[in-house]
Amino acid sequence: xxxxxxxxxxxxxxxxxxxxxxxxxxxxxxxxxxxxxxxxxxxxxxxxxxxxxxxxxxxxxxxxxxxxxxxxxxxxxxxxxxxxxxxxxxxxxxxxxxxxxxxxxxxxxxxxxxxxxx
Amino acid sequence: xxxxxxxxxxxxxxxxxxxxxxxxxxxxxxxxxxxxxxxxxxxxxxxxxxxxxxxxxxxxxxxxxxxxxxxxxxxxxxxxxxxxxxxxxxxxxxxxxxxxxxxxxxxx
Numbered sequence: 096x097x098x099x100x101x102x103x104x105x106x107x108x109x110x111x112x113x114x115x116x117x118x119x120x121x122x123x124x125x126x127x128x129x130x131x132x133x134x135x136x137x138x139x140x141x142x143x144x145x146x147x148x149x150x151x152x153x154x155x156x157x158x159x160x161x162x163x164x165x166x167x168x169x170x171x172x173x174x175x176x177x178x179x180x181x182x183x184x185x186x187x188x189x190x191x192x193x194x195x196x197x198x199x200x201x202x203x204x205x206x207x208x209x210x211x212x213x
Numbered sequence: 214x215x216x217x218x219x220x221x222x223x224x225x226x227x228x229x230x231x232x233x234x235x236x237x238x239x240x241x242x243x244x245x246x247x248x249x250x251x252x253x254x255x256x257x258x259x260x261x262x263x264x265x266x267x268x269x270x271x272x273x274x275x276x277x278x279x280x281x282x283x284x285x286x287x288x289x290x291x292x293x294x295x296x297x298x299x300x301x302x303x304x305x306x307x308x309x310x311x312x313x314x315x316x317x318x319x320x321x
Contacts, residue, residue, distance in 0.1 A: 130310070132257075140249075140257065140300055140312040147307060154308045157214075190256055198304025199247055201268070203256035 097121040099191050099204035106210045112179040115207045117191030119172040128197035129174040131165060133187040134206075141187075143176070148197050181211045215239050219301055219313030225321045232288040234316045236301035241281045245305035248277055248286045250297045251315075257300065261286065288318075296320055 102116040119127060130145025144155035144165055153165050164177045174191055188208050194201035216239040226232050236246070244264050249257040259268045261277040264284060274289045288295055301313040 132312075139315045140251075140302075142310040142312065144308070145310070156309045192257075194259070196262075198245065198307065198310055199259065199262045200249070200257070200302075201259050203258070206256055 097127070097193075097202045099193065099202055101189075101191060101204040101207045104208040104210070106212065107181050109182055109211055109213055111181050111211075112177060113181060113185075113209050114175055114177040115189050115191075115209070117174040117176075117204050119174065119193075122172075123169070124167045124172040124174055125169055127193040127195075127202070129165070129167065129191055129193045130197075130200065131163075131176045132190045132192050132200075134190070135184075135187040138187075143189075145192075146197065178209075181209075183211050185209065186211045214309055215242060215303055215305065215311055217301055217303055217311050217313040219316055221316060222314060223317040223319070225319045226291050227321045228291055228293060230291045232291050232295075232318060234286040234299055234301075236279075236284045236286070236313050238282045238284075238303055242303045242305040244280065245303055246277075246279070246284050247302045247304070248275075249300045249302060250295075251300065252297045260299075291318070291320070293320060 098120045100118045128146045131143040147154045166175045188206040190206045191204040192200035218237045248261040251257040265277045276287045298315045298317045304310045
């Protein structure tokens with residue numbers, strides 16, 4: 096059974112960076128195409144980026160290009176999402192999501208609340 | 214970018230009612246359309262993938278249909294535990310992957 100376990104809530108100041116982790120169990124991180132989705136308070140779901148197995152590359156939403164980096168540590172089966180130059184607009188719950196087919200999210204982490212406040 | 218227009222944004226129905234949600238894509242997305250259920254404070258849960266395929270363990274009262282640009286999600290008989298927000302999501306021709314705006318379903 097696949098589980099995605101995310102790190103705890105974070106509070107950051109504007110201009111700072113945040114790195115959120117997503118530990119995979121039941122599979123190896125390379126067997127899953129990991130994506131990241133965020134949800135601002137009271138708002139809908141917003142895709143940030145993820146691994147495209149067809150190209151073998153990580154793809155990012157244009158909105159976050161240059162500000163987000165998604166990586167994987169195969170030794171610990173953990174995926175990471177780092178977002179820099181934070182503003183209050185980045186206050187949101189950040190989810191890792193994955194599945195057998197890239198773009199179909201059978202599995203979700205529990206979510207990480209990231210609060211950006213001075 | 215492909216835009217997903219979901220309607221209605223909210224609805225109120227009685228237990229046992231048939232509930233229908235629509236999702237329209239701004240261009241042909243073939244069969245690359247999924248539906249998710251999200252309950253408050255929880256992560257979304259995949260209900261239907263590739264338009265009409267029910268995820269394992271999902272009750273058969275949930276169904277999906279459509280093709281091209283127009284898609285429909287149906288709950289055949291609304292139950293109290295179905296109170297949630299539902300999202301459509303396309304994954305054709307990434308990036309980007311996009312979600313609909315969501316439909317909040319409440320009990321009347």
